[in-house]
Amino acid sequence: MRMWNKLSFKITILMITAFLIVLSIQLKQGVNNYIDNYITMNSMLESTQFIDTSPIILYNEVAELYKTESDLNDVVYSNYIESKASIGNHTATTQYYILNNEKKVIASSKREFNYLVIGNINSTKEFFIESSSFTKEEKILIAKSLKNRENAVVKVAGVFGTKNFYYKAGNSLKDVYGNIYVNFPSASQTKDETDFDYSKTIDIINPTYLEINGIKIRDGLEKNMIKGVRVLGYQDEQFRYTQCGVDNKFELVNKIEVFDERVDKIVNNRSNQIFYKSNGSISLQKYIIDKEYYYAYIIPITEEQNRSGSVDEIAKGYLVKITYYPNIKKEMIKMYLKDNVVTYVIALLSAIIISIFCAKIIVKPIKKIERISKKIADKNFDEKITTKDKTEIGSLSNSINEMSAQLETTIGQLEDEINRVKKLEIQRKEFIANFTHEMKTPLAIINGYSELLEEATDDEKKRCYLSIIDEETNKIDKLIKAMLMLSKLELNKVQLDIQEIDIERILNQCIDSMSVQLQEKKAKVSMTCSIGKWFCDKEQMQSVIMNLISNAVRHVEMKGTIYIILNDEILSIENEGNPISEERLTTIWDAFQSGTSEGTGLGLAICKNILDLHGFKYTVENTEIGVRFKIYFNYNNR
Structure with missing residues (x-):
């Protein structure tokens, strides 16, 4: 059962891991699609909630502007991009740039809203503190207190006052939020400054004490302390704290880092094919720089209508619009998982059930194999799989x-x-x-x-x-x-020299060599031959036959007979005499097993090895008259 649990667990983990890998790949693709769809939707909607102006309108406007003012360094271009940036975007942070034909920045939208705004979300009551009233060190502390904070709690005390809602900034009339309402002079402008209600004011504070998220920015008099309010917005020359993103969360943006330090990487990117001279269409391009998402238009500024040559050749400069979406990937992951959580839970449960089922299919025969293997280890080979x-x-x-x-x-x-x-x-x-x-x-x-x-x-x-x-x-x-x-x-x-030999002739030679011993025992030899040739080693086989005949002569009884029979399958040598004991029959082919004192006891052992080397079968047996040795010739060895 332990094996089942371990193997099933491993298979289940393996399949779930594979599922999670596939899920991760799908999650990555799905999130990227969500991001692209979200940005595309926002880019296509011409409303102040999402986007300022479509790229084609921008292209036509700067083309008309260039006809009246060919010097891109003129303030009219700065005012133009300021007016576009002032419309606002509550889901992202946008910046505009004017570039010369060498793609070097010569102007950028500044938006002169430089205030710390505090108040309650559910109340229209707001208090403004001018950013210019803070020292450099205080601005650093404010940025530190707002970093990675969606709910910046404020404690503030100071001197209260009022200020006009509208103010003159160069040739533009703006509100405190940096929105441009009038550019002066303008050929199409029909109103002047007197048409606006300057009696509209805002509440301002000159703080003596300021604390944000527990960090003291200014430590002084705490008279007229306001508590329980939050930061609703902040901007200085470097930082912007505003409500943006998919869920309109408050984000601190370093304008220099996310725009000024990125614009060069965007406009000089080799993959830029933003402007198509064939039909004048302009596409939104996505950039991922330092794992942050940027979307940009690069619009050529030109007075020529016939774009037969390269865009870079005819362009006098470029209008660049860069939109930054802080934490959009993290927010899209949450949205994607929220939309697909039911599907993924069902898929995960299905993967677990399928993996357990597959594990059972695999483990069951393996358990049987394990059981049989243990029997094999115990030398029990009866059961098969x-x-x-x-x-x-x-x-x-x-x-x-x-x-x-x-x-x-x-x-x-x-x-x-x-x-x-x-x-x-x-x-x-x-x-x-x-x-x-x-x-x-x-x-x-x-x-x-x-x-x-x-x-x-x-x-x-x-x-x-x-x-x-x-x-x-x-x-x-x-x-x-x-x-x-x-x-x-x-x-x-011993190397055998196999050849065809005359066995009958060897038998006769061996018998002749034993004639003296035969005469001493007055014994005789009866030989019957029907074939006279075998394939074997002549010298070695002569030694075998000599040993067997010598053994027969040694053990034949007085006046006894030795019977030799030779045919195509067998050589039989039998002597009349006493039988061999059953105990000695089992060891007769071993060394030093001589039955008399005359021999060495090695003769039959030598015969055994020579016959084994030839592959011949051999036997010894007691007969009714004595003892018989047989050699069986094997024709397969020819």
Whole structure:
């Protein structure tokens, strides 16, 4: 069950992770679409709530303006962009620039609303404090207190007064909010300053004490303290604190950073294809600079109607409008998630359910594989994995079945090999003991007769002693040669020279060489041959046949018969005599298992290895008359 939990959990986490990755990609695309759609909607609506003037109107207006005033440095262009900036935008912060034909800024909209405005949101009562009344250090503290604050709480005390709502600024008539109502002189202007009601005033404060969000800006007299009000707006030469963004939250904007330091990156951007000379259309371009969103128009200023050449070639300058949307990405993410939360929750739950179901499909056969594997580890190969699965799990199950069968065979072979090694170890110990015993006797005889030889004075005795020593030395030599041959055979260091040989001829040669021993026992040989040729190594096979005939002659009874039968499949050598005990039948092919004192006990061991090297089968058995050795010739080895 533990395996189920762990694997299911991992599969579930993996699938949920994959889902979240896909969700993140979709979220990124969705948020970008929301941002683009929001900006496009605002850009297309010609209302004071969203945008000031459409780009085509701007293009036509500056073209007409250029006809009357060709010097872009003239104050008329500054007044023009001031009038556009004064309309206002409650969802973003906008700035206008006039550029020369080298795309260098020569004028920008300033909006001379330089006040700290406080009051209550739900009340029309507002109090104005002129920004010019603050020192540089106080302005820095105000910016610090307003940074990242949507609800700037104020405590203020000071001297109260009033001021005209309208004021003259150069050739323009503005209100305290920086909105331009009249530009003087203007050919189309029909009203003068006297048409406006200068009796409209605002409440102003000269503060002696000012605290915003717990930061003391000015610490002085606290007479006539006003509490419980908020900052409704602020602007100086660098900062602007205003209500903007998707949710109309209050944002502190560094005008220098978000506009003056960005305009060069925007107007000189290589990807700018804002103005299309084919139809005169102007497109809104999106820029992401330092992870903040900017949208801009770059409108060429030209008097030429026929735009046959490059825009940069005919343009006398450019009108640039840059709109900054603070925190729009964060706000769009919230809006996107709010709109799609139900869909994502359903999708996430579906992903969890599907992942658990898939985990169950995968884990169930794996649990079965685990159970069978544990049985295989316990050397239980009876149960097999039955599956109709055609996937990798099915292939794994079949592979485990094959592995189980191979392991069963291999373990059986290993057990047989272990038993064989154990048996060989026993034989090795017996071999050493037997070899020591076999060497001990002739060495003792040689040592004894050597001492007698030193003491003997009779020549006849010396010759007799030397003859015995020579005989024992030959035995040792014969034993060592047999051991060397057996060692070579067991290590497979004997190379066979397979050829067609005449077995019958070899049999006759071996019998002739044993004629003396046969005469001593008055034994005879009965040989029946129906085929006379085998494929084998002549020298090695002659050694085998000589050993078997010598063994038969050694054990045949007096006046007994040795029966030799040779055909195309078998060579049988049987001697009349005493049978071999059942215990010795199992070890007769091992080294030092001679039944008499005449042999070395290595002959049959050598025969065994030579026949194994040829791939011939061989047997020994007791018969009704004695003992029979057989060699089965294998034609597949030809």
